[in-house]
Amino acid sequence: MSHTFAVWAPDATSVDLVLVRDATGPDDGTRTARAMARADGGWWQLAVSAAGHGSDYLFAVDGGDPVPDPRSAWQPFGVHGPSRLFDPSRHRWSDEHWRGRDVRGALHYELHVGTFTPEGTLDAAVERLDHLVGLGVEVVALMPVAAFPGRWGWGYDGVHLFAVHDPYGGPAALQRFVDAAHARGLAVSLDCVYNHLGPSGNYTSLFGPYFTDRHHTPWGQAVNLDGEGAAEVRRWICDNALRWFRDFHVDALRLDAVHALVDDSERHVLAQLAQETAALADGLRRPLSLVAESDLNDAVMVTPTTEGGLGMTAQWDDDVHHALHALLTGERQGYYADFGSGEVLRTVWREAFWHAGRHSSFRGGDWGRPVPPGTSGHRFLAYAANHDQVGNRATGDRPAAGLSAGEVAGSLALVLTSPFTPMLFMGEEWGCRTPFQFFTDHQEPALAESVREGRRREFAEHGWDADQVPDPQDAATRDASVLAWDEVAEPTHAGLLGWTRDLVALRRREPDLADDDLAEVDVELGPPDETRDDGRPEWLVVHRGEWRVVVVLRTSRADDDATEVPLHATGRVERHWGPVRAEGRTLRLEGPGAALVRTA
Template sequence: MLPRVWAPTAARVDLVLGDEHVPLTADGEWWVGDADLPHGTDYAFAVDGGPPRPDPRSAWQPQDVHGPSRVYDPGTFAWSDDGWSGVDVRGHVTYELHVGTFSDEGTLTSAIEHLDELVSLGIDLVELMPVAPFSGVHGWGYDGVGTFAVHEPYGGPAALQAFVDAAHARGLGVCLDVVHNHMGPSGNYLGEFGPYFTDAHQTPWGSAINLDGPGSEEVRRWVCDSALRWFRDFHVDALRLDAVHALIDFSEGHLLSQLSDEVAALSAELGRPLSLVAESDLNDVVSVTPTAEGGWGMTAQWDDDVHHAVHALVTGERHGYYVDFGSPQVLRKALTGAFVHDGEHSTFRGKDWGRPVPPGTDGHRFVAAGSTHDQVGNRALGDRPSARLDAGGLAATAALVLLSPFSPMLFMGEEWGTRTPWMYFTDHPDPDLAAAVRDGRRREFGGHAWDVLYGGHVEVPDPQDPETFRRSVLTRHEMDDPAHARLRDWYRSLIAVRRSVPDLAAGDLAATDVVWGGASEDDAPWDGWLVLHRGSARVVVNLSGEQASVPVRTDGPVDVVAAWDPATIEPTADGAVVVTPPRSVVVLA
């Protein structure tokens, strides 16, 4: 590797090799050297006589986020996936996992040992939460600082290549969660090299990434090169882009449009689909509108409104951002229109929010989930729905998400109803930063609403306590319990039905509807019955504690293709009456 670094205002830049400082030569705004550094060489850069700093494009940080970079040649890995043709995220089932808590060992290598479990479940893609280097050993990964590297405690870059290769060998695609909207608070030295940030825009994390100010052309190149590298050198199939609404860009062409066009070109070159999935809080299809039509060209986007509509209906929770959700009418709007807030008032935000989804939009462009790392980990206690719902409620949630017109996603352990919490945990060595994170977390959840929800005073777990991390590691022996095994079999059945019944696999929002009855529409939690129409298929959900006789209108005969409990069908002139046990689900096709 020939050393080069962008430092547009520097008067001098040295390449640091151990105790040796080698001056680099200015080439415009870049500084370059003529010494070819072989794979495994440790190096750093010093700007204007300052301390050695990691390369802003470091591919390997074997010591920590403050230590020297190490040259990594991606060509040293022997790939075996030549026959892999790729997978598009649209319409496929994704499984989100956090490397550090997915297995007892918490590494990419140990995660490989559980891939066959995901294959047997019917998963199509594995989504890894961020693997960029961050401060300490344990963390969520959203405070990373090296967008080109892989966290060393997870195994480093070679381990990620091995994981992707192993996934492809099993027919699984890999989606990588990446963060470009901010850098973590420890180990971020980008500002010493150039104008990577701008005070012209602010984000929840401070100054925004500089995408439209002086020097932004190289910053945009830094973002795009990082993304393209994961596709090209690590063979990943998709990237999930964190909080794209915080990528503030008022230039003529938005960064995401540029990235979409470049990824499309690379996809054509590689001959396999490459997907970009946006996490966006905007409720605006500009994310998935093609760049040729003025949009950002994302393949798909996360849809939190679907999660909120399902979760609030089944659990009865109405606090915080769930305040406008929970009724069957709202569920219908979410399942038929993707966005609940589509230009109408959002009580939580205190303003009108979103835009309607245009007719004909493919539902597969929206990723829907019953649980995600956000919706679990950002609760005061990191408690999952399984801590509060009975088995029937979990079965209903699974059916409404997996048989929706969207692209479904599961969060690790959800499929067997794990009781393992997934809490917010950090491992910052800096005591001041650790104290700030701890105090901030306590302030965030000090409100009365959480005490009411949990039925008493909430003692928020200390993010810095190692036990908070350890308690979040999946408890896999739960799968041996019959109740947990039954729920996992249910998930497997629903995924299989989704694949085998065309109407359930379709993303046709116009062929989707919801009807309901048996309870007041304002009950919380709602305890009536509902029928999800998906073309000619029907998903009958009884959330009451009593047996229900549910009228189902159909265009012809239907059969039970999946049932949480045995049910009976009594034919009628215009369909059937489905007699369902309490807290149960029946799928007809």
């Protein structure tokens, strides 16, 4: 057993490898320091004959305190403790017949490992994979698993990009999870955060210029992608991404807030990553996907690099969410100000973006660019909920907490029959009412208080009662966010689950309902709902080939309990939520609900 330790520290005059033997905690064990040798390109190396899988170590730069490896694969003692070597080849994979899956058009299911089950581990999540198979999920989208401070958290303050959060089970557990998913025909997407690191446990600047003052982001200094030393920082990012594909058999990466990857290089780091991912996919002979979260509303994100684009496979589309959420809830605050009308939803369903050169009142100027004709709708992920749009509300309340079951059914119908790539947020399939709140587990008192007060102050500025904002450091906040799986046994939730399964099955079976041609979509709007003052239509009908997706939005009408929706053709109701009756070319629905009609 032997291992060559290596670390990039271009400006250091000395680097010591600190081996930690027989450690049972971050601060014990026998430590032995050995000088490393300078190598090419600012790297330092040292071969150790008695080191291998399970060996614990740290690095000390220029005689400073020993700290973890910036490329640590395993942090069993937390983000401040020693790193541990991990040999990915020890896992005996059983997915030799897995041929991968292109994520475009496939049903995604976003889940947070720490609250998907009460145990909050990857192994416990495996026990729920059969539920996802029965639902018709095709891509399991994990929120970040990179090592972050404390026991619980969302993972977007991760600081060890190559490590898997140890309370989730560590790197071996992620391999087991992916293997188990593939055995069930499920692809796995992993959320990666390359635009910033968290404030606790980030030691990268002790080693080299990982960050720069040349650019700034909402989190402070930007990652150094175009300054001195940027080549190795870009390799740090690209090597990390390729490692998940190669050593963990992950099928896709969701790249967080890529608009904050500020890069003035001739070749943007996203284009570099797209090209290297494509090369690896050719070598592995299976599709590998990159799904971007972008605030830019610019289809250059999903345009191939050969055509001058950034080469992402697909991107999240918040305009779809905003159009749907504002229409259903009537909320118009903040970035919902320009959304909420039926006309906005119709435009988004046909053009992918509302802000496509239009004025954005939230941003104070024109925003976005039109999607070029012929762009596949499957390049854009559609959702009525996700971790951001639920968890970044003051109380973490889900749409289902304020909507009727019929409105939830209508929301599911619109997303799952859209021309986009659909995504559900864990529990949404049964109209889950438990919140998904923001929670942390910082051990530094000052940082914990800063996060707590910052959260309260932010929502107070937006009109919320600060006393209603859950304390992110309180363990009860995490506990309240754990999925209530026993809800599924309740009649309404069971009914919504069955409705979701039916919609997914229809989308898979009926080409018209999965078609990606935005130009072939039409949305017919009913008259304004007189029970509201926001101009919301009583109903809308999405035309999908020979199918009509009918959604009734109104809550009540004094003179008649039923809403009449013209179909302009005779049709057969294939699936419906709520009392429905077809009368010739007219459909009658009593109260909020939805129906899928195949026209003659």
